[in-house]
Amino acid sequence: MPELPEVEVVRAGLAPAVTGARVAGVAVLDPRALKRHVPLSGDDGLGGHGVTLSDAAGALRAADFERRTTGLVLDAPVRRGKFMWIPVRSSGGPAQALLAHLGMSGQLLLRSHDASDDRHVRVRLWIEHPEHGELRVDFADQRLFGSLALDGLVPAPDGIGGATAIPSQAVHIARDPLDPAFDDAGFVRGLRSRATGVKRALLDQRLVSGIGNIYADEALWRARLHPETPGAMVGPRKAGELLVQLRAVFAQALAEGGTSFDAQYVNVNGQAGYFAHSLNAYGRSGQPCTRCGTAIRRVPFGGRSSHFCPRCQRRR
Numbered sequence: 001m002p003e004l005p006e007v008e009v010v011r012a013g014l015a016p017a018v019t020g021a022r023v024a025g026v027a028v029l030d031p032r033a034l035k036r037h038v039p040l041s042g043d044d045g046l047g048g049h050g051v052t053l054s055d056a057a058g059a060l061r062a063a064d065f066e067r068r069t070t071g072l073v074l075d076a077p078v079r080r081g082k083f084m085w086i087p088v089r090s091s092g093g094p095a096q097a098l099l100a101h102l103g104m105s106g107q108l109l110l111r112s113h114d115a116s117d118d119r120h121v122r123v124r125l126w127i128e129h130p131e132h133g134e135l136r137v138d139f140a141d142q143r144l145f146g147s148l149a150l151d152g153l154v155p156a157p158d159g160i161g162g163a164t165a166i167p168s169q170a171v172h173i174a175r176d177p178l179d180p181a182f183d184d185a186g187f188v189r190g191l192r193s194r195a196t197g198v199k200r201a202l203l204d205q206r207l208v209s210g211i212g213n214i215y216a217d218e219a220l221w222r223a224r225l226h227p228e229t230p231g232a233m234v235g236p237r238k239a240g241e242l243l244v245q246l247r248a249v250f251a252q253a254l255a256e257g258g259t260s261f262d263a264q265y266v267n268v269n270g271q272a273g274y275f276a277h278s279l280n281a282y283g284r285s286g287q288p289c290t291r292c293g294t295a296i297r298r299v300p301f302g303g304r305s306s307h308f309c310p311r312c313q314r315r316r
Contacts, residue, residue: 002102004081004176004210005253006265006273010108011079013268017110018086018137019076021129026066031058033122033141036099036169037149039064068150069098069125080179081209083170087153095153099167100139106146110268111136118270123148176210177246188239191231198234198242199227199306211246214259214282217307219246221281226315227306233316252278281307 002010028034039061075087078097085097100108109118113126113134123139139148153165158175175182190207191198201207202216211219220227222245225238234242253259258273266272276283280290285298289309298305 002082002106002258002265003212003215004079004178005215005250005275006258007079007082007084007102007210008178008254009258009267009273010102011077011084014077014086014108014110014137017129017132017135017268018074018127021074021127021132021135023069023072023074023125024128024134025126026069027124028062028066028122029124030122030144031062032144033139033147034058034061034065034149036101036147036151037061037065040068065123065148065150072098074098074127080166080170081173081176081205082212083167083173083209085151085167085170087165088150095165096150097153097167099149099151099169101147103141103143103145103147105143105265106139106141107266107270108268109138109140109266109270111138173205173209174207177208177243178210178250184240184243187243188236191239191242192234192236194231196231197228198225198231199301201231202246208246210250213301213304213306214279215246215249215253217282218249218280221308221313222249224312226313227301227308228315281309283307 073089075089077084077086083099083101085099087095087097090096100106111118113136115136118138118140120140120142121138122141122144125137127135127137129135149169151167151169154168154171156166157171187208191201194201199216199220202211202219217227219242223238223242225234225242253275256273256275256278257267257271258265259275260266260272281296284296285307286295288294289296289312292309292311294309294311296307297310298307
């Protein structure tokens with residue numbers, strides 16, 4: 001699943017091409033990619049962010065998205081955790097944004113108008129930029145866990161950088177460790193107030209956003225913390241060290257273009273990241289720890305897996 005570094009790579013790649021661009025046309029090829037989109041009528045038979053669309057409901061949702069998105073002028077993309085959105089300029093109407101969540105395999109790809117079709121394209125936008133000319137934005141998603149939506153912007157409860165609004169569907173998401181206004185002391189307090197395992201706490205997007213399975217395992221390996229260590233048992237100094245390591249692993253992943261294990265994550269130009277070659281824990285079950293040589297262990301974790309070194313990350 002794309003995590004903070006992958007979404008940030010996509011955001012940074014889109015920014016020059018979409019900021020100031022006008023949406024000239026939209027084609028929804030698969031309405032299932034709009035499961036987070038709510039038509040203005042609010043009555044598509046789904047009662048909110050439905051996952052299963054009937055043919056009629058899907059057609060209604062697609063038509064509403066195409067009509068309301070065509071003609072919009074896009075501002076600079078913004079990201080919080082794994083959510084990304086593009087505020088749109090409106091004349092007198094309510095503040096809105098084009099909200100994107102990549103899910104497990106979502107991709108936002110920049111293409112020329114005459115480029116060949118990408119695989120698994122679900123939604124296509126044709127845009128016109130005053131400097132870069134005509135471009136195409138393809139939202140492709142093999143597994144259909146991702147989505148696009150037009151969502152209203154609401155006042156951010158804690159602000160967000162220099163902006164003052166956030167999509168209503170992302171308002172519950174905490175800041176991420178790369179946010180300049182991230183509350184380090186608040187994170188330490190929140191982590192140490194939890195009896196749950198420290199990895200489970202890291203995956204709670206209400207405490208800290210943007211962290212998924214890969215980067216949780218990597219940061220815990222760097223901080224020498226067992227994933228099942230209760231948060232309440234992590235001292236203030238060790239919690240601060242964990243935050244330092246989270247930022248370090250994010251910074252390295254960003255520099256290396258994110259983590260790609262297969263073709264499901266690529267940047268806006270369709271290129272894979274190479275941070276997978278720098279992993280020390282995740283996906284290395286049975287291989288020697290790069291620090292002590294002990295075999296990395298893999299254990300089930302909430303339908304997924306945790307990877308850690310049983311020697312370097314002893315549970316205390």
